[in-house]
Amino acid sequence: SWTPAHFVDETVAGLQEKIGEEDRVLLGLSGGVDSSVAAILLHKAIGDRLFCFFIDNGLLRKGEFEEVLASYDGMGLNVKGIDAKEEFYGALAGESDPEKKRKAIGKTFIDVFDREAKKLTNIKYLAQGTIYPDVIESVSVHGPSVTIKSHHNVGGLPAKMGLKIVEPLRFLFKDEVRRVGTEMGMADHLIKRHPFPGPGLAIRILGDITREKVSILQKADAIYINLMREYGLYDQVWQAGTILLPVQTVGVMGDERTYEQAVALRAVTSTDGMTAEWSHLPYDFLAAVSSSIINNVKGINRVVYDISTKPPATIEWE
Numbered sequence: 001s002w003t004p005a006h007f008v009d010e011t012v013a014g015l016q017e018k019i020g021e022e023d024r025v026l027l028g029l030s031g032g033v034d035s036s037v038a039a040i041l042l043h044k045a046i047g048d049r050l051f052c053f054f055i056d057n058g059l060l061r062k063g064e065f066e067e068v069l070a071s072y073d074g075m076g077l078n079v080k081g082i083d084a085k086e087e088f089y090g091a092l093a094g095e096s097d098p099e100k101k102r103k104a105i106g107k108t109f110i111d112v113f114d115r116e117a118k119k120l121t122n123i124k125y126l127a128q129g130t131i132y133p134d135v136i137e138s139v140s141v142h143g144p145s146v147t148i149k150s151h152h153n154v155g156g157l158p159a160k161m162g163l164k165i166v167e168p169l170r171f172l173f174k175d176e177v178r179r180v181g182t183e184m185g186m187a188d189h190l191i192k193r194h195p196f197p198g199p200g201l202a203i204r205i206l207g208d209i210t211r212e213k214v215s216i217l218q219k220a221d222a223i224y225i226n227l228m229r230e231y232g233l234y235d236q237v238w239q240a241g242t243i244l245l246p247v248q249t250v251g252v253m254g255d256e257r258t259y260e261q262a263v264a265l266r267a268v269t270s271t272d273g274m275t276a277e278w279s280h281l282p283y284d285f286l287a288a289v290s291s292s293i294i295n296n297v298k299g300i301n302r303v304v305y306d307i308s309t310k311p312p313a314t315i316e317w318e
């Protein structure tokens with residue numbers, strides 16, 4: 001039967017057999033569980049011949065780039081952090097179509113990655129943290145010709161760079177990935193991180209992206225997630241986040257009428273992300289989040305809670 005220990009042994013041996021002694025492997029870290037576990041497995045197999053990039057696309061959660069980079073450092077990975085915020089904001093400027101936003105992000109990611117990769121020699125493989133549900137969601141479930149959302153933003157990367165692909169987690173579900181991570185001694189805070197989409201906050205800001213909107217959403221999101229931890233709810237939900245809505249509504253602050261934006265809270269329970277139930281979060285928690293966001297985040301005067309299941313809604317709003 002399947003055990004994390006067996007999986008680690010077999011996968012490491014398999015990688016050592018597949019990857020030539022002089023070959024180097026490149027991997028893009030996202031800060032999430034999947035790419036981190038893939039990196040640790042490869043590191044076990046080929047050590048410093050694994051080169052990792054962690055790109056700051058300016059669409060991460062507040063403080064996340066610095067925090068996650070530091071934790072990778074602690075795991076002994078060979079990681080280069082790359083600040084590409086301005087390049088991503090430039091590519092996204094004025095774009096409000098969800099699929100075009102994803103494409104712009106994917107293309108910029110490839111440009112940055114490709115540019116950095118050219119500085120290295122002997123790279124033969126591109127490693128990815130693709131897991132089984134990613135494979136299914138992008139192929140069979142929606143049919144090969146219909147992409148509901150283009151999850152694999154970096155699909156064109158290996159061909160462009162002339163690299164072979166290595167995907168050590170391709171047949172695992174998320175809970176198995178987490179067990180493999182624990183087996184290899186990864187820190188709990190990394191293992192238990194909620195899934196976070198590659199295009200990041202860009203698909204949680206409906207409409208076009210500006211630095212100001214990113215900053216507003218980062219503040220609201222940090223309040224939500226921190227309170228979720230304080231209330232002991234973080235590990236009970238599969239994924240949570242805030243969505244910045246492109247509507248302004250009327251409010252009142254002191255004697256003043258306000259006309260500001262609304263934020264939606266999303267929290268779901270799920271086992272694989274393919275179906276999801278909205279989380280029945282306690283009212284006192286929702287009340288605390290709402291008043292903290294409205295009182296502390298300038299530009300927001302209304303908070304709503306998303307009570308939609310997947311299907312027919314998706315987890316993300318774009």
Ligand code: XMP
Pocket residue numbers: 102149150151152195196197198199239273274310313314315316317
């Ligand atoms: P949806 O919104 O399709 O999300 O119900 C299912 C899971 O996938 C994540 N997601 C993405 N991940 N690139 C990614 O890397 C994407 O474009 C993307 N879209 C959604 C989402 O956060 C959830 O965990």
